[in-house]
Structures are given as structure tokens and as C-alpha cells.
Amino acid sequence: MIDKIPIIFSKYYDIGLGGTEEVHPVDAKRYGKIYYYLIKNAGINEHSFYSPEKVTDEDLLSVHTRKYLSSLKNSETIARIAEFKILASIPNEILQNKLLKSVRYAAGGTIMGSRLALEYGWAINLSGGYHHAKSNSGGGFCFFADIPIAVYKLFKKNPVLSVMIIDLDAHQGNGYASIFKDDERIHILDVYNEQIYPNDFEARKYIEFNYPVSSYIKDAEYIHLIDREIPIAIERSKPGIIVYISGSDIYENDALGCMGISEEGIIRRDEIVFRNAVENKIPIVMVLGGGYTEECAIITGKSIVNILKNVIIF
Ligand SMILES: [Zn+2]
Numbered sequence: 302m303i304d305k306i307p308i309i310f311s312k313y314y315d316i317g318l319g320g321t322e323e324v325h326p327v328d329a330k331r332y333g334k335i336y337y338y339l340i341k342n343a344g345i346n347e348h349s350f351y352s353p354e355k356v357t358d359e360d361l362l363s364v365h366t367r368k369y370l371s372s373l374k375n376s377e378t379i380a381r382i383a384e385f386k387i388l389a390s391i392p393n394e395i396l397q398n399k400l401l402k403s404v405r406y407a408a409g410g411t412i413m414g415s416r417l418a419l420e421y422g423w424a425i426n427l428s429g430g431y432h433h434a435k436s437n438s439g440g441g442f443c444f445f446a447d448i449p450i451a452v453y454k455l456f457k458k459n460p461v462l463s464v465m466i467i468d469l470d471a472h473q474g475n476g477y478a479s480i481f482k483d484d485e486r487i488h489i490l491d492v493y494n495e496q497i498y499p500n501d502f503e504a505r506k507y508i509e510f511n512y513p514v515s516s517y518i519k520d521a522e523y524i525h526l527i528d529r530e531i532p533i534a535i536e537r538s539k540p541g542i543i544v545y546i547s548g549s550d551i552y553e554n555d556a557l558g559c560m561g562i563s564e565e566g567i568i569r570r571d572e573i574v575f576r577n578a579v580e581n582k583i584p585i586v587m588v589l590g591g592g593y594t595e596e597c598a599i600i601t602g603k604s605i606v607n608i609l610k611n612v613i614i615f
Pocket residue numbers: 470471472548550558590591592
């Protein structure tokens with residue numbers, strides 16, 4: 302019997318659309334690259350990973366409106382959410398079977414990760430973090446609000462669970478913020494580039510620990526900010542679980558994030574978040590969020606290896 306490790310991957314995570322995905326800014330093969338990086342460089346046996354089920358319609362309906370879910374049967378809606386016009390001309394059945402299937406597994410991975418985090422103390426879903434999806438709309442490549450879906454499932458078992466979302470993706474996490482609104486069980490810490498998408502000022506009202514930063518912020522200022530503020534936010538919120546969106550689109554070469562953080566800075570950032578969780582004995586589930594350059598997959602792989610070696614000591 303091979304020991305399991307609470308890292309979640311599905312062979313369905315990567316998106317294949319007959320080559321059209323190659324011209325989209327999203328690296329459609331990012332998830333598989335990280336998975337193989339971990340097998341090669343962390344010595345994790347492929348059977349040690351957890352594999353999720355697809356999110357069910359019932360779980361999707363716990364957060365999304367029926368009208369929104371039906372709208373995804375139109376390829377034009379999918380093209381708009383993916384910000385990728387070519388998709389509008391692809392038969393919806395193909396988009397359902399390729400693109401949305403992958404997202405359904407990713408959301409299932411976040412559900413599984415939040416459960417495993419409570420069991421192991423930590424978990425990493427090698428996908429997920431669709432933080433722009435709202436109950437009645439998608440946007441910015443985000444179709445399903447995986448984090449609210451997972452959190453509401455946790456609430457079913459423990460209605461008074463305190464949840465902290467630490468969102469360090471380059472973009473403001475407006476989807477889950479608008480879904481949770483003033484839910485007092487949810488504590489949101491968001492550090493984001495305020496000069497890029499989504500500029501959602503309505504959703505910003507729901508960020509408890511709000512840190513908009515300027516484009517091309519460098520390592521020293523960024524690391525100083527999160528190193529100082531995360532412990533304060535944790536102390537005030539006293540969460541029973543942390544959901545961490547570790548977007549690697551803060552990387553200096555990422556065209557969409559427009560931030561200036563180096564590879565070392567990203568690895569340091571993820572370590573700070575994990576240290577704060579582990580040292581305070583707070584379960585943490587990490588999801589990937591954005592990351593739009595070729596290098597992002599390897600950086601995330603290196604960062605997870607660093608967490609395993611230096612923080613979790615698995
Ligand atoms: Zn992002």
C-alpha cells in the first residue's frame with residue numbers, strides 16, 4: 302500500500318481543444334506540468350496523489366443560479382468567460398466535454414482539498430482558485446466558484462467554522478467575495494494589483510484585509526507587506542481553515558498580472574503563508590489561481606517542493 306499525500310490531481314485538469322488552446326494566454330497544460338515536476342523532483346509516486354470526482358450539479362447549484370448554469374450551454378457565453386472568441390464557433394458539446402469537464406474536475410479537487418486539509422492539516426489542489434466566478438456570472442477564465450462550493454460543503458458539517466481566504470493572485474478575487482458578502486464566518490485577505498482586471502469596487506467592500514498594490518511592485522515591498530499583515534489577519538480572524546489562492550501571475554514576466562515578483566519571491570511568499578498556517582496549527586488548502594507564462598508551472602512546482610521540504614517536512 303502506497304502512502305497517500307494530500308496533493309490532488311486529475312488527468313482531466315489539462316485542457317485540450319484540438320490545438321486552439323495553444324493561442325490562448327492560459328497555459329492549458331500547466332497542471333500536468335506541475336504534477337510531473339513533483340513526481341520527478343519531489344519523488345512523489347503517481348499513486349500517492351489524490352484524484353477528485355467531478356463537482357456535481359447539486360453542488361454547483363449550492364452557489365450558482367440555474368439560469369447561469371444553463372447559459373453555459375451556449376458556446377458564446379463560454380467564449381466570453383474564457384475571453385477567447387474562437388470558442389464561440391466550437392460546438393457546445395465539445396466545449397462541455399473538454400473545457401468545462403476540466404473545470405468540473407478542478408472544482409471537485411478544491412472540494413476534496415478542503416476536506417483533506419482538515420484531515421491532514423494541509424492539502425494542495427493542483428488546479429482551482431476560480432476567484433472571478435459569481436453566482437450568476439463567470440469571468441476572467443472562471444466558470445465555477447470552486448471555493449464557495451467547497452466552503453459551503455464544509456459549513457454543512459460545521460456551520461460555525463471560521464474560514465480565512467488568503468488571495469495572493471495578481472487579480473482581485475471578486476467572485477467569492479460577492480458570493481459570501483457579509484458572511485461573518487468568512488475573512489478575506491486580498492493582495493492584488495489594483496490597476497488591472499476586474500476593478501470590482503462593489504466586491505472590494507467585502508474584503509476585510511484589503512491590500513491593493515501598484516503594478517510592477519517588487520519583491521522587497523511585497524514580501525514585507527505579506528510577512529507583516531498575514532500574522533495580524535490570522536490573529537484577528539482565528540480561522541478554523543485557510544483557503545490559499547497562490548496565483549503565480551504575480552511573476553515579473555507574466556503579461557496579465559503586471560506585477561514584478563521574482564521566482565524566489567513567489568517561493569518565499571508561499572512559504573510565508575504555509576508557515577503561518579502550520580505554526581498556528583490551522584489547516585490550509587492551497588489552490589492555484591492564475592499563472593499565464595510558460596515558467597509559471599515550474600515556479601509553482603519548485604515552490605511546492607520547497608513547502609514540502611522546509612515547512613511540512615512530509
Ligand atoms: Zn490572476
